[in-house]
Amino acid sequence: MTQDIEQLERIASQIRRDVLRMIHAPKSGHTGGSLGCADLMTALYFSVMEHNPKEFSIDGVDEDLFFLSNGHIAPVWYSTLARSGYFPIEELGTLRKLGTRLQGHPTTHDELPGIRISSGSLGQGISVAAGAALAKKLNGDEKTVFVLTGDGESDEGQIWEAAMFAAGRKIDNLIAITDYNGLQIDGPTDEVMPLGNLRAKWEAFGWTVLETNGNNMKELLETLILAKNELGKGKPVFILMHTIMGKGVDFMENKHHWHGTAPNDEQLQLALNQLEETLGDY
Amino acid sequence: MKKYTFTEKKDTRSGFGDGLLEAGRENPNVVALCADLVGSLKMNAFIKEFPDRFIQTGIAEANLIGVAAGLTVGGKIPFAGTFAEFASGRVYDQVRQSIAYSNKNVKIAASHAGITLGEDGATHQTMEDIALMKVLPGMTVINPCDYNQTKAATIAAAEYEGPVYLRFGRPVVPVFTPENQVFEIGKAVMLNEGTGVTIFATGHLVWKAIEAAEILEQKGISVELINIHTIKPFDSEAVLNSVRKTKCVVSCEEHLMNGGLGDSIAQVLARFFPAPLEYVAVDDKFGQSGTPEELLAYYGIDTPNIVLAVEKVLQRKKV
Numbered sequence: 295m296t297q298d299i300e301q302l303e304r305i306a307s308q309i310r311r312d313v314l315r316m317i318h319a320p321k322s323g324h325t326g327g328s329l330g331c332a333d334l335m336t337a338l339y340f341s342v343m344e345h346n347p348k349e350f351s352i353d354g355v356d357e358d359l360f361f362l363s364n365g366h367i368a369p370v371w372y373s374t375l376a377r378s379g380y381f382p383i384e385e386l387g388t389l390r391k392l393g394t395r396l397q398g399h400p401t402t403h404d405e406l407p408g409i410r411i412s413s414g415s416l417g418q419g420i421s422v423a424a425g426a427a428l429a430k431k432l433n434g435d436e437k438t439v440f441v442l443t444g445d446g447e448s449d450e451g452q453i454w455e456a457a458m459f460a461a462g463r464k465i466d467n468l469i470a471i472t473d474y475n476g477l478q479i480d481g482p483t484d485e486v487m488p489l490g491n492l493r494a495k496w497e498a499f500g501w502t503v504l505e506t507n508g509n510n511m512k513e514l515l516e517t518l519i520l521a522k523n524e525l526g527k528g529k530p531v532f533i534l535m536h537t538i539m540g541k542g543v544d545f546m547e548n549k550h551h552w553h554g555t556a557p558n559d560e561q562l563q564l565a566l567n568q569l570e571e572t573l574g575d576y
Numbered sequence: 577m578k579k580y581t582f583t584e585k586k587d588t589r590s591g592f593g594d595g596l597l598e599a600g601r602e603n604p605n606v607v608a609l610c611a612d613l614v615g616s617l618k619m620n621a622f623i624k625e626f627p628d629r630f631i632q633t634g635i636a637e638a639n640l641i642g643v644a645a646g647l648t649v650g651g652k653i654p655f656a657g658t659f660a661e662f663a664s665g666r667v668y669d670q671v672r673q674s675i676a677y678s679n680k681n682v683k684i685a686a687s688h689a690g691i692t693l694g695e696d697g698a699t700h701q702t703m704e705d706i707a708l709m710k711v712l713p714g715m716t717v718i719n720p721c722d723y724n725q726t727k728a729a730t731i732a733a734a735e736y737e738g739p740v741y742l743r744f745g746r747p748v749v750p751v752f753t754p755e756n757q758v759f760e761i762g763k764a765v766m767l768n769e770g771t772g773v774t775i776f777a778t779g780h781l782v783w784k785a786i787e788a789a790e791i792l793e794q795k796g797i798s799v800e801l802i803n804i805h806t807i808k809p810f811d812s813e814a815v816l817n818s819v820r821k822t823k824c825v826v827s828c829e830e831h832l833m834n835g836g837l838g839d840s841i842a843q844v845l846a847r848f849f850p851a852p853l854e855y856v857a858v859d860d861k862f863g864q865s866g867t868p869e870e871l872l873a874y875y876g877i878d879t880p881n882i883v884l885a886v887e888k889v890l891q892r893k894k895v
Contacts, residue, residue, distance in 0.1 A: 353651050361646075402678045410649050412678040415669050421639045422674055425646020425654075428631065432607070433650055452670070455639035463631070 295341055299511050304572040305377065306336040306511070310542045311569050312373035312386055312576065318562045320390035323398070326539035326552035327444060328370035330475050334508050334535065335374040338440060342518045347379035350407035358437045359426055361411060363419020364444035364473065365399040366554070372396050375408035376576070383576040417450025419443055420470050424460045424530075427468040438522060442471045446478030449487045454499070460530040461500030468530040469521050470501075473508065475539040477550040493534050501532040508535035543568055577793040578768045580786050582750035586723035588780075589687045592744050593618025595730025596655055596685075600626050606734055607647060609633055609656045611640045616746075617657040617687050637662045638670050644682045645674035653734055654682050660689035660743055661702035664709055675739045676712040683733045684709075688746045689719075690830035691858065691875055692780055692868035701863040707835025709741040710808045716761060717807040719743045719829075719837075721782035723751045725805060728759035736761055743779065745830075747868040750783050762806045764814035770800035773886050773893075774818040777828035778804045778837045781856065781877065785828050788882035797886065807837055812844045819845065824893040825853045826885045830877060833857040852892035854885040 296302065309332045317323035339345070343358040362371050369389060376383045381395075388394035395404040399414030411422050423441035430437060447453060460468055472492065480486045496503045502524045506517035514535075521531045539553065540546030543565040557565055600606045600622050608622050609631045623630045631647075633640040637658055644656035656663070663686040664671070675682045686705060693701045710717045716738060720726040726744045733740045753765075767782070768789060777785035782803045789799040800818050804811065819825055825845065827838035838855040845851050858875045872878040 352649060354649065355651075359649065411645060411680070412673050415673045417638070418642045418670055418674050421642020421670075422646035422649075424639075425643035426649040427646070428643065429647045429650025429652050432629070432652065435650070452636075452638040452642065455636035456642065459633055459636065459639050459643065462634070 297341055297515065299515070302336050302340060302511050304570070305340055306332045307570045308573040309336060309370060309373045309377060311566060311571055313369045314557060314562055314565050315575065316369045316373065316386050316389040317556045319387060321556045322390050323369055323556055324366040324554045325556065326477070326546060326550070327364065327367040327473060327475065329543060329546065330508070330537035330539050330541045331367055331370050331442065331473055332542070333511055333514055334442065334471065335370050337511065337514050337518055339374045339378045341515060342522070343440070344437060350380060352402070352410055354410065355433065356435055356437060359410065359439045361419045361423045361426070361439070361441040362400060362413055363441055364416065364447050365413030368398070368400045371400060377573065380408040381406065386576045416444070416447045417452040420453060420456035420460065423470065424456055424465050424468060427465045428463070430467055438467055438469060438525060440469050440471065442473060445472055445474045445476065445483050445489065446486065448472065448489055448492065457496065457499040457501065464528050465530050466526055466528050469525070469533065470530065471533040471535050473537055474534055475537045477539045477548070477553060479550070479553050481550055496532040496534070500529060502527070502529045503532045503534065505534045506536070508537035509541045577790055577799070580752045582752045584751055585748040586751050587746060587748050588720060588723060588726040588744035589616070589746060590618050591720070591723040591726030592685060592687065592730050592742070593621060595727035597621045597625065599731050599734035600629065603653065603734060605651055606653045606655065607631065609640055609644055609654055611635055611637050611658040611662065613658055617685060619657060637667045641667045641670040642674050645678060645680045648680045648682060655685045656682060657685035657687065659700055660686035660705045661700055664705035664741070665702060668708055672712055676715050679714055680739060681737055683740045683742055686741060686743045689743045690745055690780065691863045691871045692745055692747045692830060694746065694868045694871065695865050697865040698862040703830065703832045703858050703863065704835070705743065706807055706831050706837070710840070711835070714739060715808065716740045717743070718761065718805060719779040719807055720805045721779055721803055722749055722753050724755050724757060725753045725759065728757045729805065732759040732761055745780055749780055752783065762809040762811060764811040765803040765805065767803055768799060768801040770798040770822065772798040772822060773824050773826065773890060774800040774802060774822045775826045775828060775882065775886065776802050776804050776815065776837065776841055778807065780830050781828040784879045785882055787879040788886065791883050792886055797890070799886070804837055807840060810840045815841055815844045816849055819849055819851050823851050824889045825851060826856060826882065826889055827853065828856040828877070828882055831857055833859050852889050854889040856882050856885050
């Protein structure tokens, strides 16, 4: 666990390389959101979360837990899990291939260490995380539950059921983060389905709301630590995390085309040239 | 014909409520959730004794299912309760992804199932839920027949590791199975041995099938009667053992013909021992308002209809 910003940025660079190479191999996967959330995943797993990669258990007693509601950005999660020691990094090359534990969307079905629920069909993760946070309270376990959702995912009604529930039941060991890159498959979120003032909405639902630049490691880390400090005060905490879809690869940045597109051979090389290999490719 | 009697009528949902309380006393990890139907699901005794282990979600069934799935992470055994329609159809995808595909130890407590929900009408009367739930890989589907059996099934569901859809109902029906019975998930119960025809029944229609078998006995027909309280995993062996003897079958359920008990039986027959089968089930229709007994008669799933189905299948057996 480190708070060395430069070291974390180096890890994030490697994770971005992993993501691109993982998705390039099967010519299939969600590149844009994965690149945008590489900094968050790095900050959580290499700095903020107290967790136990070597002895993974579904129950995660006395550990911080993370749930990925927007399951389509599985590549960035898989890379982060492997790089933090949950399973061998060589396995990253199996993404989306027949027989892999690294399914197109995350699942417990194949017992991949680090995964505690299946996700992919959107909108379900905050409910699940709220349930896991309640279980921690019932068990007298004082650790924290994190959950990440996409911004387009806010179109789903269940998100708002969960928002009302977690505040109403005072689940104050829960931090929900929305990746606000402003783009979804069909285009800008404010065209596909205007989200309005997300900050005001979460505040109105009764959450403590923080806002951060999810692609600035220093600011992100400070916000996550602040979020943890806000726990235990009777309210769940929401972080509106501004990111750039495709962050780190200039021709992918802010282009919704890259939501679910894999790079071809040439694009992969161009992209990798922009990202330093810091930990060694798998 | 073995004689079945009853001294009282009770609703199966009360069997659930009392079973939940007992399971809660047995295991501190048992928790209960409800989407604003505590009274209907008879959860009050559990809530009174274990207020900290009850979670009210409000009228938000998708969230109910997600929260229940999350509670299993940490070792809880959640019973998530609402009406059967809202516990299956409304949240099919949440059940599929967060519970079944994730293999979570959630017990879906589905009350007011079937047409006997009565006066509220078709919006609340699910006759599709067995089909929806049994098709999910790894899902156990239980449909007990009376108060005692529902109580035992609830306790058994708590002890079983894995997702369960537990289906029960609203009306008071005869209590005829033994008190404190041992409930074996996936194991059919022989109610009467016979040689001429087999009636397989589930849920509320088990008692109707008993009434029908008594009428048929007076007509000189030897009926084998089997209670299929678990639709999945399906006791194929019980079906085959009986049909090899009787050579014809009637299935009885408070569900649509499509995808219910009858179809599970038909699959076994088609694959292993072809024999004529008559369905006592609702044929591709939604329900409507009425009293439970009126509706059972109107939709052709009451005692006289079981008698007719047996007579019909016996004709087919002769051919």
